[in-house]
Amino acid sequence: MSGGLAIAVRVSRIDTVAANIKRFRLVRHDGEPLPVFSAGAHVIVTMDDDGHRRRNPYSLMSAPHDTSGYDISVLRVAESRGGSAFLHEKLREGDALTISHPVNLFHADKRGRKHILLAGGIGITPFLAMMAEFDRANVAFELHYAMRSREHGAYWQELVERYGAHRVKLYFSAENDVLPVASLLHNQPLGTHAYVCGPDRMTDFVLRTARECGWPKSNVHSERFLAPISGKAFDAELLRSGIVVRVGDHESILEAVEAAGIDAPYMCRGGACGQCETAVVACNGVLAHHDVYLSEEEKASGRKVMICVSRFDGTKLSLDL
Amino acid sequence: MAIVFRQETFRDDFTYRNSPGNIRRFPFPFDRDEYMYSVNMEPHVRGQAGTVYESLIDVDEHYVAEMQDRALVLKEDPLRYQALPHMMAAQWDTLELLMEEQAAGYPEHFTLIRNGDRWRWINRPLGIDDTFTFGDRSTLPYDPFEYITRQAQGDFCIVDQRDGNLWMDAGMVTTQADWSLDFDIGMNFMEWHGPVPLAHQIGVFDRALKFLLKLQLGKPTRRFNWTMTINPRLDTSPENYHKWGPDRTTVTPDNVGEKVHLRVELQSLWRLPRSNAILFVIRCYLISMNELVTVPKWARRLHRVLKTLPPELVDYKGLTRYRDNTIAWLSKHDDGAPTSPGIFPD
Structure with missing residues (x-):
């Protein structure tokens, strides 16, 4: 199957950890251990x-060497396309x-002497x-963790207990605490790596500030997962398959x-x-690129589209699929 | 079925030979009558018995002799093994992978017993029975990567993935086609492929890098590479060029059959779980022209491939001095009949 080898799992436990x-x-259905993975x-x-x-x-989010099960945390998003609503309300x-x-697209640079995590x-x-x-490898790190409020934030108490207040700093916007990105990034020893994972505006701000502080690009890492954006329904012609699919308002091309x-x-x-890069053979309209993979030139050329998140508005779209 | 390991040498008196059964399983790399670079990758999955795809890490009759040759190379030049400090997790990943695959493929020769972090590894062909703690370097006689690659056929490179590139940050390289780990260590994918002609211009490396960066756990991939070597010498390194370079002047119309060897690399690439690095296995197979022409399809096809090879590749692969003699010798085994599709003997 195209997305890699599938593993059948069972939900062994569900906990509400914050608002x-x-x-x-998740544990393997056949009771066997899950694969070891790399953090990120x-x-x-x-x-x-x-x-x-x-x-x-x-x-x-579980410890990478723990093969007895994997833990994931899911935020119930208000404008859910269905996934988080299903996991929160239907799954037992x-x-x-x-x-x-x-799959790891957000790995730590193992050469780093110190790691600053901005969540x-x-x-x-x-x-x-x-x-x-x-912690297991005895590598220096600091976590700077921004949350809306104590009720909305997950795991912050246990993180302070486990790693100590010197390594875990908390910022609650409801209490007017602001993560001091600029002062944090301004004065770090050589060999430090910074990682950001959070809302788009936070990620953009951290990347911009790091650039302004003179950080090398290779020392700043980010991960953003973009949910497919909803929009007007449209048709996509799949030339190799010889069919036309209707892409619904809340559906991605890939899903259709x-x-x-x-x-x-x-x-x-x-x-x-x-991975889902697809050649655009004909396009009479406008491609709405929502990915972070294609370069600006590639997006402007209109010849490629990442079908997992991007959309189309126009009269005719033909894809090499 | 237990493999009968040959006693043979890859230097001095060159007693290396392939048994008739081993000739049939030689990984002949050409699926058509001409050759050009391409991103020739396919899933590395198990194939038919009697081929090199029988197991994902292939062990054959040359195993013991190759491991003895590796030990000799390392004794003369310890820099053939190197690992940068941040590669320790990848070293353990590699040890696990090679032990698991060898034990799964050849249970009569290798056994791995895992009891939590306490592991026992039995390698019967080399007379090894060691118990160690997985993750604890001090419980093994060598670095984990050096330990296991002294017990596995082929060269091994571990490439780290960062900044949208792959970096040659560890290797065990003693059976190489004229490249140096000591020179390439720390280089990225584009840098270490710098000397290859033609392929850069047609975008092969851009596409290959894009593909490899997305290599997934549990889905290894493979490709062939090839060259030719005079005498069955595994260690054709730049460091030892003075030993093997002059061999290329010794080919005459009468000794092509025994001197000239097709050298095939079956390269497999594996995403490693703990480190997210990629293990690059470069397994070298050698076959003399005398042995190769016992398969008529291969004799016809190699003759045609060599005749039509672009001059840049002839030079890069170092065939210039003996290509004409080899083509003339092979022409006697090519009656012009069409060859069947695919790489396997008829």
């Missing part, structure tokens, strides 16, 4: 929502899911695995293609990895 955030423990990795979770197949990427302990093998809200999840790995029974390649389903 709108639940944690799910995610899996694609495939859900069967009353016959409607949903697939979303979630970062693995004991239910079956399918996950991909872990915003649910963006904490990949850092939970990273901190477990750093899969619903038509076509096995298109994908990996992250979040516009980051490049």
Whole structure:
């Protein structure tokens, strides 16, 4: 299958860990250990929502060497396309899911002498695995974790207990605490790496500030998973398959293609990895690129599209699929 | 079935030979009558018995002799093994992978017993029975990567993935086609492929890098590379060029059959779980022209490939001095009949 080898799992436990955030423990259906993974990795979770197949990427937050199960945390988003609503409201302990093998697009640079982790809200999840790995290998790190409020933030109490207040700094916007990005990035020893995972505005701000502070690009890392953006429905002609698929308002091209029974390649389903890059053969209209993979020139050329997140507005779109 | 390991040498008296059964399983790399670079990658999955795809890490009759030759190379030049400090997790990943695959493919020769972090590894062909703690370097006689690659055929490079590139940050390289780990260590994918002609211009390396950066756990991939070597010498390194370079002047119309060897690399690439690095296995197979022409399809096809090879590749692969003699010798085994598709013997 195009997304990598699938693993059948069962939900062994569901915990509510903060307002709108639940944690799910996944164990292998056959009782065997899961693969070891590297911190920062995610899996694609495939859900069967009353016959409607949903697939979303979630970062693995459990310790990478713990093969007895994987933990993921899911924020219930208000404008959910269905995935987080299904996981929060319909999924029960004991239910079956399918996950991909872990894929890592957000790995720590193992040469780093010190690692600064900047988390915003649910963006904490990949850092939970990273901190477990750093701590085990006795590598220096600091977590700076921004949340809306004490009720909305997940895991902050246990993180302070486990790693100490000297390594875990908390910022609650409800209490007018602001993560001091500029002063933090201004004065760090050579060999430090910074990582950001959070809302887009936070990620943009951290990347811009790091650039202004003179950080080399190779020392600043970010991960953004972009949910497919909703929009007007449109048709996409698949030339190789010889069919036309209708892409619904809340559907991605990739999802529409899969619903038509076509096995298109994908990996992250979040516009980051490049696996679903598809050639555009004809385009009478405007491509709405939402990925972070294609370069600006490639986007402007109109000859490629990442079908997991990008959309189209116009009269005719023909793809090499 | 237990493999009968040959006693043979890859230097001095060159007693290396392929048994008739081993000739049939030689990985002949040409699936058509001409050759050009391409991103010739395919999933590395198990194939038919009697081929090199029988197991994902292939062990054959040359295993013991190759490991003895590796030990000799390392004794003379310890820099053939190197690993940068940040590659320790990848070293353990590699040890696990090679032990698991060898034990799965050849249970009569290798056994791995895992009891939590306490592992016992039995390698019967080399007479090794060691118990160690996985993750604890001090419980093995060498670095984990050096330890296991002294017990596995082929060269091994571990490439780290960062900044949208791959970096040659560890290697065990003693059976190489004229490249140096000591020179390439720390280089990125584009840098270490710098000397290859033609392929850069047609975008082969851009596409290959894009593909490899997305290599997934549990889905290894493979490709062939090839060149030719005079005498069955595994260690054709730049460091030892003075030993093997002059061999290329010794080919005459009468000794092509025994002197000239087709050298094939079966390269497999594996995403490693703990480190997110990629293990690059470069397994070298050698076959003399005398042995190769016992398969008529291969004799016809190699003759045609050599005749039509672009001059840049002839030079880069170092065939210039003996290509004409080899083509003339092979022409006697090419009656012009069409060859069947694919790489396997008819």
